[in-house]
Amino acid sequence: MKRLAALFCLALIAWGCMGTKATPPDSSDTVIDEKALASPPTWGMAKESEHAMPDATKRGIVARKKGHPSTPSASGLKAAFADDNRQFNLFLEFLETYKETPHITADVSERITLTVLDSEGLTLPDCTVEISLGGDVVDKGKTTADGIFRTFPTLYADQAKNLTATIRYNQAEKKLALNRHGKREVEVVMEAPRTLPAAVPLDLLFILDTTGSMGEEIDRLKTSIDLINLNLSQLPAKPLIRYGMVLYRDKGDAYVTRVIPFTPELEDFREQLATVRAEGGGDTPEDLESALKKGIDELAWSDEGVRLAFAITDAPPHLDYNHDVSYIDAARTAREKGIKIFSVGTGGLDINGEYILRQISQLTGGAYIFLTYGERGESEGGAPGSVSHHTGANFTSDKLEAVIIKIARNELNHLTTQPGHTDDDYFEGVSGIEKPEKVTEELFNNAVAQLADYASISLSDKPATAILPLASELSTTDSEYLTSALLIAATRHPQLTVVERENTPAIVNEIKLGLSGLVDEETAAEAGRLTGAKLLMAGRVITSGAKADVIIRLVRVETGEVISATRLLMEAGLLPSAW
Structure with missing residues (x-):
C-alpha cells in the first residue's frame, strides 16, 4: 500500500518551476584564481530558472556544476554563456x-561531430578535415583544441546519403565513410602521437x-x-x-x-x-x-x-x-x-x-x-x-x-597531458525541507528537460520514446518509484511522445539489460523493434554513500548511440523506503 500511495501521489503532483534573481553588476575589480574557479557551486538548471534561489532551496532541489563558483562576485559586468x-x-x-x-x-539541423584523438586518447588539434561528396570537397576545416570538427550535411549534400571524411595530422592520414543515417558522434583515432610546442600559442x-x-x-x-x-x-x-x-x-x-x-x-x-x-x-x-x-x-x-x-x-x-x-x-x-x-x-x-x-x-x-x-x-x-x-x-x-x-x-x-576535460553536471535532491514527492518531481522534470535540450539531434518531430525501467540495486519499491517519476516527467515533455510501457519489463528481460543500464547498438535496435520507439530513455541507480546516484541516457534506436545524458543525486530520505 505504501508503494501504491507513493506512486499515486507522484502522479498527481503539479508541474513546478523555480524563480531566479541575478546579482546586479558592479564596477570593482576582483582577482580570479584557480582555487575560486574550482570551488563546488550551487546553481539552478531548471527549465525556467537561471540560478537555484532560496525558494527553490526550500523545495529541496539544487543543481551543481563542477568548476564554477558557488557565489559569483558582483564586481565587473556580469555575463552568462550558453x-x-x-x-x-x-x-x-x-x-x-x-x-x-x-x-x-544556414540549415544546421543535421550535424555530424568528428572527435579526433591520438592513440593515447589525447585530443588532436589542428588536424585538417575534408568532407567529400562524389570526389569533390564540399566542406573543410581544422579541429580545435578539443579535437572536434563539426559538419552540417544539409548545407551542401542535398539528398546524398554517403560522405567521405579525410583527416590529416602531421604525416598521418585517415579516411572514413560517413552515413547520414548513421552515428552523429564519430570518434577517430589517428596513429600519430600528439605533438605540441613548448609554449602553446x-x-x-x-x-x-x-x-x-x-x-x-x-x-x-x-x-x-x-x-x-x-x-x-x-x-x-x-x-x-x-x-x-x-x-x-x-x-x-x-x-x-x-x-x-x-x-x-x-x-x-x-x-x-x-x-x-x-x-x-x-x-x-x-x-x-x-x-x-x-x-x-x-x-x-x-x-x-x-x-x-x-x-x-x-x-x-x-x-x-x-x-x-x-x-x-x-x-x-x-x-x-x-x-x-x-x-x-x-x-x-x-x-x-x-x-x-x-x-x-x-x-x-x-x-x-x-x-x-x-x-x-x-x-x-x-x-x-x-x-x-x-x-x-x-x-x-x-x-x-x-x-x-x-x-x-x-x-x-584540452592540450595538457590528460585526456580532454568533461563537465560533471548533476542535479541534487535534499530531503527534509519539502515533501519528498515534490522534490522528486522537480528533479526528474529538470533531468528530462536537460536530456531534451542537450540532445545531439533535433526532436522537432516529437519522436516516439520508450521509457525503460531503471536498472537498480535499490529495493523494488524504491526502484519502481524512480522509474515512475521518470515516466511522468517524460510524458509531460512537449518534444517527446512516450510509447505505451505495458510490456517494457518483459522487453528488458528479453534484451538482458543489466544493472549497468547501458544500451548498446544491438539492444537498442531490439528494444526499438519491440516498442516501435525511435528513442529509448534508460539508466541505472546505484547507492553512493547515503544517496541514490541516478544516471539517465537518451539513446537513438537507429544507431544505439547516446545522444544526451544526465545525472541525479538523491538523499535516501527522498525514497519511499525511508517514509
Whole structure:
C-alpha cells in the first residue's frame, strides 16, 4: 500500500518551476584564481530558472556544476554563456521559433561531430578535415583544441546519403565513410602521437563595437586586460598569448573598421586599448560584417594552438550592405582556420542581434555570451540594460572577464597531458525541507528537460520514446518509484511522445539489460523493434554513500548511440523506503 500511495501521489503532483534573481553588476575589480574557479557551486538548471534561489532551496532541489563558483562576485559586468552546440536541440528549437527574424539562412539541423584523438586518447588539434561528396570537397576545416570538427550535411549534400571524411595530422592520414543515417558522434583515432610546442600559442581577438552606447564594456576591458593576462599566463600550459583587436562602427562614422594586429606584447596592446573611445553610431545596426572580414579573413592567425575571437556588441549587423563576405562566410572561414567565435551581447541587444550572434558562435564551435542586469528568466531585449537571450536555463553566470578566462582556460586544458576535460553536471535532491514527492518531481522534470535540450539531434518531430525501467540495486519499491517519476516527467515533455510501457519489463528481460543500464547498438535496435520507439530513455541507480546516484541516457534506436545524458543525486530520505 505504501508503494501504491507513493506512486499515486507522484502522479498527481503539479508541474513546478523555480524563480531566479541575478546579482546586479558592479564596477570593482576582483582577482580570479584557480582555487575560486574550482570551488563546488550551487546553481539552478531548471527549465525556467537561471540560478537555484532560496525558494527553490526550500523545495529541496539544487543543481551543481563542477568548476564554477558557488557565489559569483558582483564586481565587473556580469555575463552568462550558453553552449548551443552542447544544447543543440534547444538551439534548433530557438532557430525555428524565431525564423522570421532577419538573417542569412544556414540549415544546421543535421550535424555530424568528428572527435579526433591520438592513440593515447589525447585530443588532436589542428588536424585538417575534408568532407567529400562524389570526389569533390564540399566542406573543410581544422579541429580545435578539443579535437572536434563539426559538419552540417544539409548545407551542401542535398539528398546524398554517403560522405567521405579525410583527416590529416602531421604525416598521418585517415579516411572514413560517413552515413547520414548513421552515428552523429564519430570518434577517430589517428596513429600519430600528439605533438605540441613548448609554449602553446593562444590568440585572443576582440572584435569590438565602439559606437557611443558601448562605453561601459570598453572601459571594463581596459581595466581587466591585466587580470585576464595574469590568469592565463599562469596556467600549466604556459601559453604564448597574443592579443589583437578589430574596432568597428558603421558607414558615416569616423571609421568603419580599425585593426590592431596581434601582438605578444601586453604593454603595446594596452596602449592601443587605452586610445579606444565609444563614439558615433545612432542607427541601431552596425557594420559587424566588415569587422568579421578584417578579423577572421585578413589577420595573421597562428597556425597551431588555440584561436579565440570575442565579438562584443549591443547591435545587430547591417544585412543590407551586400558585402562580398557575409557573416556566414566569415563563420565558414573561421571553421577552416580552427577559430572559435564567442559572441557577446550587451546593452539593449534585441532578438535580431541575438539570432545572428548565436548563428555565428554555433557554426564555429563557440558560445553565445550575454550580459545580465538582474532580469528574471529569459529576456526579449531591445531596452537599455536588457539583452535578448532565449537560452533556457542551461547557462553559467559570472563576470565578463571571468567568463573570458574560463573559456580560454578550458580550451587550453584540452592540450595538457590528460585526456580532454568533461563537465560533471548533476542535479541534487535534499530531503527534509519539502515533501519528498515534490522534490522528486522537480528533479526528474529538470533531468528530462536537460536530456531534451542537450540532445545531439533535433526532436522537432516529437519522436516516439520508450521509457525503460531503471536498472537498480535499490529495493523494488524504491526502484519502481524512480522509474515512475521518470515516466511522468517524460510524458509531460512537449518534444517527446512516450510509447505505451505495458510490456517494457518483459522487453528488458528479453534484451538482458543489466544493472549497468547501458544500451548498446544491438539492444537498442531490439528494444526499438519491440516498442516501435525511435528513442529509448534508460539508466541505472546505484547507492553512493547515503544517496541514490541516478544516471539517465537518451539513446537513438537507429544507431544505439547516446545522444544526451544526465545525472541525479538523491538523499535516501527522498525514497519511499525511508517514509
